[in-house]
Amino acid sequence: MKNILLKLLVSFSFLLFGANAFAAGNLNLYNWSAYTPDELIEKFEAETGIKVTVDTYDSNETLLAKLQAGGSSTGYDLAVPSQHFVEIMIKEGLLEKVSGIQDMANYKYVAKQFQGPSFDPTAEYSTPWQLGSASFAYRADAYSGDGSSMMEFFKPSDEVCGKLAVFKSADEVVNMAHLALGSNFCSENPDEMQAVLDLLLEQKKCVTAYSSEGINDRLMSSEVIMHAHWDGYSQVGKWEGVDDLTYAYPKEGVVGWFDSLVIPKGAKNIDEAKTFMNFMMHPENMAILSNFASYANAIPESKKYLSEDMKNATNIQVPDGIPVVFGQACNENATSLVDKVWTKLMQ
């Protein structure tokens, strides 16, 4: 009996350590949910022989928390934070410096204005993923408004009240509130933040759920008829059957974001991660991603490979004159104010 136990233990240790050693290479990708097309992974695996596992998170904040808690290594080789969080992560020492990004074969495809962006000026930490905006989306058949003002989201009409859902995390929602109230992002002014809190508290009375996942399902089942949303994902919702799902571009503007691939500190498969970074900068591959997630990207030549659906995607086309205000990395004071507001909201 003891012998059998011993044998079992030994063989399982082999499985544990051996499985990794025998593979050509492994890659652990940590990405937003519903943001990684199977087709893309399969293509990458076929081309490189590297085995990819994908774990998901629902917000930048969750990602940041996970990286912070990870100590010397989270086990992830790649993550996809938004621009201002890349800044924070660099500052907090959570990212690996990646040598030779600009020498990567496909780097030439990146549009000039995105080479060395403000959050990563020396291009030592990130390569582009996608860009888009955050606002709200509604079922046009059930909602009589037209999404022309951000206040329709924060002070919903009676038909929306009780059928409204908001993102679970602070960052984008607080910024949307800033747009609605006309105050600046990263405000350190307590009065302005109090106004934000009051607005959110009033909205809470009409909110059914705070969640950043399963958005299209909630809209599809008509559990809610208005939801905080992202432009591309709302387009995907339309494709998947919510025909009247309309993304709002209110006059106050929408919150812009730019996601990038980064390598968390202590990543074990850095070479494989760099291979993937290079892979993603190729127009064909970026197009697969855009065709799936329906967002704009930083690789102009990928337009050649975009699907018809993408070319006709109405939800991601920004109308003239609507400002797209990108989120910024706030300093500690401002961040702590945002956290306070959100904590008070969630109580």
Place this chain on the structure above:
Amino acid sequence: MKLKDKKLKFRHVWNFPGFGGWTAIFFGFLYIPILVLISYSFNAGKFAMIWTGFSFRWYTKLFSNENILDATFNSLIVACTAAPIATIIATFSALALVRGGNFKTKEFSNGLITLPLMVPEIVTAVATLIFFAFLGINFGLINVILAHSVFCIPFAYMPIKAALEAMDPNLELAARDLYSNKSSAFRTITLPLLTPGIISGFMLAFVISIDDFIITLMVAGGGATTLPVYIYSMVKMGVTPEVNAVSSLMLCFSILVVTGYWFLNRKNNN
């Protein structure tokens, strides 16, 4: 009154009317959600809650979903490592605590064993997370295995303790008379008698490890996703019948293991 009549009288007086019906409702409450879950896994439509027809497609989709297979593999690795560790520790502890007589640290050791059961799981999860983060212990699946080994110990301990207590101590005494060597007495008499208890303990520990969610959620890093954690992310993302299918399979697996454990115990008791 004859005993048989007495028994009849008891059953008459002590069977409250309606309690039987209540018990039926009770079991209904316990099992209907499970049945709903399983039946909706055969839903042909995409949205879990809108029934459109019967289909196996979610099960076939399951088996081609690499992420689920990886997560299942991880769950199995963790359970197959943590359960034996917990069982071994529990066996030694049981031997010392049940057969060791009274000693100073007995109460303390008993307390230690039940500690993982008493502390709320969220507290254990969070404390373990902080602990691993601070010490910089980050070996992926091994973190999960360590955490699981700890809370599986009380579950492995319970059946082993029960088996030891039920064992007739005279058998061991007799064995020691027969065998000159204490350890052969142990090996040939005590251990075989104890084996069903040990296997029961192992099975309980195994099931508990496979099912664990909260601790694994907080402690697991990249590439260490187990099946329950993966199901959680699926549930959060949107409810397709695929989740039902995975859940149903997990349910059936747990039920099978527990049923096996139960039959094993019954045979042992009879």
Place this chain on the structure above:
Amino acid sequence: MNIQGENKTQNRVVALLPLWVVIGIFMIGPLLVMAVVSLMKSNVYGGVHFEFSLDGYKQILFDTNLFGEREFNPAYVIIIGRSFVLASLATIISFIIGFPAAYYISRQSKKVKDILIFLVTVPFWTNLLIRTFAWIIILGKGGVIESSFIFLGFINEGDTLNLMYTNSAILIGLVYSYLPLMVLPIYASMEKMDMRLLEAAADLYSSRISLIRKVILPLSMPGIIGGCILVFVPCLGAFIAPDLLGGGKKLLLGSLIQFQFASARNWSFGAAVAMVLLLLVILVLFFNARINKKHRDYETQG
């Protein structure tokens, strides 16, 4: 019976050493570290700064508002209160549902008893997350209850019962999660009931209600208390039911703690709340031990 032979103590130490090491390092260690973290200052981006600070605990009662002034903040006390109330309600409901069932099962023949009790325990060994998820399907919009109500004509198509994301939904989830834990100890107590006592009582008391009140309840009290503890304590720290069925809007202790380590990134506060939860549990268990002792004394005297 003792293990005869030389080095008895040594054997014992060797046998218990793995237990002490494993639980000492991986259970007590983490709890100690968590206690320490609760006394440190949170880093805005997650993790902690290594400086002593009572901010974590202060935040439970007091909060600095946006203007930097400290003011009493009832919110977390409300969350603790809400958790207490829901846990108590769940315990009471579990008792009401489970007690008659436990009694009925204990009155059956041995074979039937064994099978029924087995059926009671089976759900407990399945995944808690999955069992809670089943309720989303039942309670959700377009779910089983709504569909059947529409089918039976109780409500119109397109109307919703709004069962999800309510305190009631969380309550149902909690009761469902831990119901077997209420039934098993009560059943164990009732099984041990001496039939002769029941027979004597049957002669004395004419009404069934008196029988229950004066005989059955007192005799099964240890089991009832045990069951209540086994349900109350996990409900207090529950995380899954409030998270999935409550929509994240109604925070309870368990989800509050988890939230601090997920997007809220406030470790010292999370650790402080966890310590408070631990303290509450210890109090409840201590209380339980006192009652058990009193009951044992009572039994040995009477």
